[in-house]
Amino acid sequence: MEFEEIYLKYSPKIYRVCMGYVNDDxxxxxxxxxxxxxxxxxLSTFKNQSHISTWIFRIATNKCLRALEVxxxxxxxxxxxxxxxxxxxxxxxxxxxxxxxxxxxxxxxRIIISLVLEDxxxxxxxxxxxxxxxxxxxxIHRIKEKLAIxxxxxxxxx
Amino acid sequence: xxxxxxxxxxxxxxxxxxLPGSAEILRMVKQFRNKKLSKKFRIIGMAFLSAAVMGxxxxxxxxxxxxxxxxxxxxxxxCGVMIFTNVRSLKRFYRLDDCSNKxxxxxxxxxxxxxxxxxxxxxxxxxxxxxxxxLLYLYEMVHNNLVTLLLTYGLALVYITILIFVVRPRRxxxxxxxxxxxxxxxxxxxxxxxxx
Numbered sequence: 001m002e003f004e005e006i007y008l009k010y011s012p013k014i015y016r017v018c019m020g021y022v023n024d025d026x027x028x029x030x031x032x033x034x035x036x037x038x039x040x041x042x043l044s045t046f047k048n049q050s051h052i053s054t055w056i057f058r059i060a061t062n063k064c065l066r067a068l069e070v071x072x073x074x075x076x077x078x079x080x081x082x083x084x085x086x087x088x089x090x091x092x093x094x095x096x097x098x099x100x101x102x103x104x105x106x107x108x109x110r111i112i113i114s115l116v117l118e119d120x121x122x123x124x125x126x127x128x129x130x131x132x133x134x135x136x137x138x139x140i141h142r143i144k145e146k147l148a149i150x151x152x153x154x155x156x157x158x
Numbered sequence: 159x160x161x162x163x164x165x166x167x168x169x170x171x172x173x174x175x176x177l178p179g180s181a182e183i184l185r186m187v188k189q190f191r192n193k194k195l196s197k198k199f200r201i202i203g204m205a206f207l208s209a210a211v212m213g214x215x216x217x218x219x220x221x222x223x224x225x226x227x228x229x230x231x232x233x234x235x236x237c238g239v240m241i242f243t244n245v246r247s248l249k250r251f252y253r254l255d256d257c258s259n260k261x262x263x264x265x266x267x268x269x270x271x272x273x274x275x276x277x278x279x280x281x282x283x284x285x286x287x288x289x290x291x292x293l294l295y296l297y298e299m300v301h302n303n304l305v306t307l308l309l310t311y312g313l314a315l316v317y318i319t320i321l322i323f324v325v326r327p328r329r330x331x332x333x334x335x336x337x338x339x340x341x342x343x344x345x346x347x348x349x350x351x352x353x354x
Contacts, residue, residue: 004180011183012174019172032177033186040187065347066262068339091171098168108350116162117169130258131351144162 003040006052011036013118014060020114021064023103031067035060057120057128061111101150109143116140202244209237221298229295236288243280259351263344270337277330285326289318 014035019028038059046055064070102110108129115125126136178186216230257265292314300307 003184007180007183011177012172015174015177016169016172020169029177033183036183037187040184062257062259062262065259066340066344068336068343091168095168095171098165106350107347117166119166129351130260 003036003043006039006043006056007036010053010056014056017057017060017111017114017118018064020099020102020117021061021107021110022070023099027067027070031060031063031070034063038063051124053120054124054127057115057124061115061128064111065107097154098151101147101154104150105143105146109139109146112136112139113143113147116143198244198247202241205237205240205244209234209241212237223298223301225294226298229291229293229297232287232291233295234291236284236291239280239284239287243276243284259344259348263341263348266337266341266344270334270341273330273334273337277326281326285318285322289322292318 011032015028015032018031018035019025022028022031035056039056042059046052102113105113112125112129115128120128122136122140123133125131125140126133129136131139212230212233216227221227221230293311296310296314300310
């Protein structure tokens, strides 16, 4: 697969995962670009030991997790739970709330739920993060529960 | 949560239209590569050039004093140390983006050991060679005039002292802190991965 094809196919997915992790458009763009710079540099050494999507998502998640400047800007506290009564939000506002709720999760959980929302199979998420399939399944279940509580507190998806 | 599918649909509505096109990303990739490598290549190139200039100067100027030959030899050796360490580190950080956190921590720990070794041994050797070389090299040029000699050696000693006792530890501290922060962060992440 050519680099251009990989970029066209995966850049929106990678951007969404980065956005889920950092909740900041500019940083998500930077991380997406850095991911593809790394992918381009190591494309010649990629020998199909894993699926191309596993490989590229692993690069992206490593970029996110290892970015110190991103870590410094991450929220250290939970969002307030008693928000004003919800009104009818636009898709855009709903998405912003989803990002905010994800941003309050632990780093690894943030990555996992972003990959879940990107509709990646559990086995692939396990391979990307470096967890066993069983652990991933339990983990995803717990993250979904945590996220549901947060979203309900914000009047979403009741 | 039985409306995960709604969330997935919502997730897909993120605006990705403003991402750079593939031609632009290729341009960025090449620019980035050139920028990253150019710093290393510049250092290596400058070291080569300096060594060559000093070698030629010695060959054509025929210095009379042994100190100049010794100084030039030591400065060329210092350039050699610089070239060797930079060439060796050229590809160090490649292929790390696809590895696990555990492998990355191991790599960083090794980097930390290398950094300490570089600070305590390689850099000391390089600085000793270049400082001694510089001081010896200058002697023939200034030994006839006491004022010039004192002034030149005074300035050279101040420069070397600042380099060794101010710039060098400060730079090491800064780089060591960055490395240590990265290791701490990765260890926190590893704990998160291990927690079930």
